[in-house]
Amino acid sequence: MSEEAKAKIIEYVKQQKKSKLYFNDLCKAVPEIKMMQAKKIVNELVSEGKLKYWSSGSTTMYMLPSEGDVSKEEEGMN
Amino acid sequence: MALKHATPMLDELEKGPWPSFVSDVKRMAVKGNKMCEDWLGLMELSFKEKEGHWKHGGIVGVFGYGGGVIGRYCDRPDLFPNIAHFHTMRVNQPSSKYYTSDVLRKICDIWDAKGSGLTNMHGSTGDIVLLGTTTDQLEPIFYELTHDLGMDLGGSGSNLRSPEGCLGMSRCEWACINTQDIIYDLTQEFQDALHRPMFPYKFKFKSSGCPMDCVAAIARADCSIIGTWRDDIRIDQDAVKGYVGGEIVPHGGAGGARKDFDIKAEVIDLCPTKCMEYDGKTLKIHNKDCVRCMHCIRVMPRALRPGLDTGATILMGAKAPILEGAQLSSVMIPFIKMEAPYTEFKEFIEKVWDWWMENGKNRERLGETIQRLSLREFLKAVELEPNPRMVNTPRYNPYIFYDPATVPGGWEHDATEYRKRHQA
Numbered sequence: 457m458s459e460e461a462k463a464k465i466i467e468y469v470k471q472q473k474k475s476k477l478y479f480n481d482l483c484k485a486v487p488e489i490k491m492m493q494a495k496k497i498v499n500e501l502v503s504e505g506k507l508k509y510w511s512s513g514s515t516t517m518y519m520l521p522s523e524g525d526v527s528k529e530e531e532g533m534n
Numbered sequence: 535m536a537l538k539h540a541t542p543m544l545d546e547l548e549k550g551p552w553p554s555f556v557s558d559v560k561r562m563a564v565k566g567n568k569m570c571e572d573w574l575g576l577m578e579l580s581f582k583e584k585e586g587h588w589k590h591g592g593i594v595g596v597f598g599y600g601g602g603v604i605g606r607y608c609d610r611p612d613l614f615p616n617i618a619h620f621h622t623m624r625v626n627q628p629s630s631k632y633y634t635s636d637v638l639r640k641i642c643d644i645w646d647a648k649g650s651g652l653t654n655m656h657g658s659t660g661d662i663v664l665l666g667t668t669t670d671q672l673e674p675i676f677y678e679l680t681h682d683l684g685m686d687l688g689g690s691g692s693n694l695r696s697p698e699g700c701l702g703m704s705r706c707e708w709a710c711i712n713t714q715d716i717i718y719d720l721t722q723e724f725q726d727a728l729h730r731p732m733f734p735y736k737f738k739f740k741s742s743g744c745p746m747d748c749v750a751a752i753a754r755a756d757c758s759i760i761g762t763w764r765d766d767i768r769i770d771q772d773a774v775k776g777y778v779g780g781e782i783v784p785h786g787g788a789g790g791a792r793k794d795f796d797i798k799a800e801v802i803d804l805c806p807t808k809c810m811e812y813d814g815k816t817l818k819i820h821n822k823d824c825v826r827c828m829h830c831i832r833v834m835p836r837a838l839r840p841g842l843d844t845g846a847t848i849l850m851g852a853k854a855p856i857l858e859g860a861q862l863s864s865v866m867i868p869f870i871k872m873e874a875p876y877t878e879f880k881e882f883i884e885k886v887w888d889w890w891m892e893n894g895k896n897r898e899r900l901g902e903t904i905q906r907l908s909l910r911e912f913l914k915a916v917e918l919e920p921n922p923r924m925v926n927t928p929r930y931n932p933y934i935f936y937d938p939a940t941v942p943g944g945w946e947h948d949a950t951e952y953r954k955r956h957q958a
Contacts, residue, residue: 479692480734480894480896490892492887495891502730503598509595509731510594511601512591513590515896516692516731
């Protein structure tokens with residue numbers, strides 16, 4: 457169930473036009489799962505490196521690792 | 535020693551009689567702190583152009599954490615290369631912000647070596663805010679904080695934020711609950727929520743030991759835990775006579791030595807519910823009408839003290855103005871004993887979070903979700919019985935809707951039939 461849900465979430469993220477998604481948006485990929493459970497699945501995806509966090513400081517969003525590479529953004533800054 | 539950037543506008547901020555942060559930063563720049571030197575130049579540019587040059591966002595924390603670091607970059611790294619990255623780290627403060635001087639020195643040593651040296655003690659959430667470091671230093675700083683100082687990062691983003699409490703029983707005779715233990719316990723219990731985002735937006739716990747509410751929980755926290763009592767205010771009639779006779783100074787001496795204390799004008803007449811009377815010999819309090827404003831206790835602390843049957847009132851939904859206007863929190867549980875291990879409270883919070891996660895919109899605080907979907911829906915979800923104490927001025931508020939299922943006998947409403955009789 458967990459692996460199936462993870463695959464659904466990743467597929468959903470890939471289909472979106474926006475690169476950054478809220479947690480609520482990710483949950484639309486797995487409407488059959490309660491949000492508290494979905495949170496654990498999303499965190500596992502982050503731990504596995506299949507999703508990553510993006511935060512403005514006040515709100516947190518999720519994105520694919522291929523999007524908005526911080527290390528690339530930081531290149532040339534030093 | 536001349537600084538790298540001229541700062542004529544910032545220099546103006548050093549001219550007043552008050553301590554200046556500009557002087558502090560300059561002092562560090564003179565000692566050779568390159569980040570502070572460029573920071574001064576960037577501030578001067580922002581003042582001159584009347585535009586900010588910081589970019590927020592991106593990085594969130596260290597490995598395994600989804601909060602605690604706020605990514606910040608300068609959009610003019612060509613001019614100010616030493617502050618191209620200027621990330622903020624939030625460090626979870628100990629309960630009631632008690633430190634040893636040794637720990638504070640070590641935090642400063644870490645930050646001088648691996649950050650800008652600039653700190654904010656403390657941010658409004660309560661964390662120690664360490665301002666300005668580079669991405670490559672985040673993990674080494676985290677390692678030293680956790681391994682050498684036993685400290686941890688605080689919350690940011692859509693996480694539970696670092697819980698915060700007043701000094702409580704450690705220093706205050708009015709504390710009705712052990713705020714320090716509550717805050718420490720909640721911080722440990724909800725580690726996952728603190729470090730891994732899951733909410734529609736931020737969520738704050740704040741706990742004050744008494745209704746004086748020294749941490750302003752009622753104005754700031756999504757969940758305020760405020761100490762109170764449910765028996766009678768304790769009265770020492772001899773001390774009351776001492777105040778009236780001028781032998782004891784009111785307000786604990788805060789207004790200076792006075793001999794003109796007027797108990798009627800300064801206490802009895804100022805009681806918001808007029809629940810007190812004094813006949814020249816005995817002070818009486820009609821405790822059922824007391825709303826725990828604590829004015830009388832504040833004025834005559836040696837004569838009056840909170841009751842002994844203490845606990846907490848749980849309020850929810852406060853927030854500062856971001857999407858909607860500012861909102862104070864509302865009473866949800868009028869009285870709970872709030873004793874360790876706080877199981878009843880934690881079970882209630884789990885229900886609140888379940889409902890908010892399922893129903894809250896993105897960037898919507900709990901209070902806004904309750905406002906949008908109604909208090910009634912919230913109460914049903916968290917299994918609380920409606921109570922007049924949840925309603926502001928219940929004797930005057932006509933906006934109370936009854937549910938047919940909860941009124942004996944109930945009633946039926948047929949909208950189609952109603953429209954036949956009311957066609958316009």
